[in-house]
Amino acid sequence: DLSVGFYSRTCPNAETIVASVVRDAVAAEQRMAAILLRLHFHDCFVQGCDGSILIDDPNAEKHAFGHQGVQGYAEIEKAKAQLEAICPGVVSCADIVAMAARDSVALSNGPVYQVPTGRRDGRLSNVSFADDMPDVSESVQQLKAKFLQKGLSAKDLVLLNAAHTIGTTACFFMTHRLYNFPNFGTDPTINTAFLPELKANCPQNGDVDVRLGMDHGSERTFDDMILRNIKNGFAVLESDSQLYTDPETKSVIDSYLGILNFLLGPSFAKDFADSMVKMGKIGVKTGPQGEIRRVCNAIN
């Protein structure tokens, strides 16, 4: 089982070292916080949180379509190199990814939480493993089912997608909802006051690599603005927007937007942290399973 402070005796500085690498990386490139948060999600959803996404190989998982745009590998490798120098063979790459995600949230003004550690690194990584990653154009029903398969509820789905409170998307992911949506070509959940801006940012047949913030007006801060944006038709991603069309996920969103929530709860920040810890336990390898990699991009 995972436990908080798993490395407190075997590598007491593990958490501090990861935190300092993440802090430097985000100071040098503000986008890195969002990038490292996303990396943990993409690791956990395929073969569990086991570092499988980090492997370099022509046939490795990272090349899957479902991992399009995922980055942050060099930062994880940098933390790993520093850790190997002081406690060789002790700290797993999967744990570094989980800690880096946690640190990224904290650096973005999000909740500070403790992350259970003790994950071991997987020994398999294949491009076909990521076939089942959730896609922006899937229905809420499909997204709920995919999260349920990982032991995550509709509430977790909402909370974890609220990670889109920081970061950006490529216009690549916008073409379906802006220009290829069934019937009128445009996703009707987009607020008409927002549509012109989205279309101007991601014009039809324009450069699909152009990036735009996913939390309109608040892409750098970890806050509940994303939930308000989803409610008001200002979600940027189609999948986020769909979360307000389903009664179950809608009521989860609404539960965080009451005017007295700061007094009476529930707390978005606390519940997000809980869902992150839950996601971080998906399919983890412990004890004799897996290995501790020497480098994060190759199996020993």
Ligand code: HEM
């Ligand atoms: C239904 C599930 C999800 C879908 C369909 C989805 C989809 C996407 C897409 C299309 C992007 C833009 C990627 C790019 O252009 O580089 C993105 C970015 C991002 N996602 Fe998700 N996502 C989902 C769930 C999650 C979860 C569970 C987390 C973390 C807990 C997460 C964290 C992020 C972050 C932080 C970014 C910004 C990355 C950056 O700025 O480079 N996402 N997501």
Ligand SMILES: [Ca+2]
């Ligand atoms: Ca994995």
Ligand SMILES: [Ca+2]
């Ligand atoms: Ca935000």
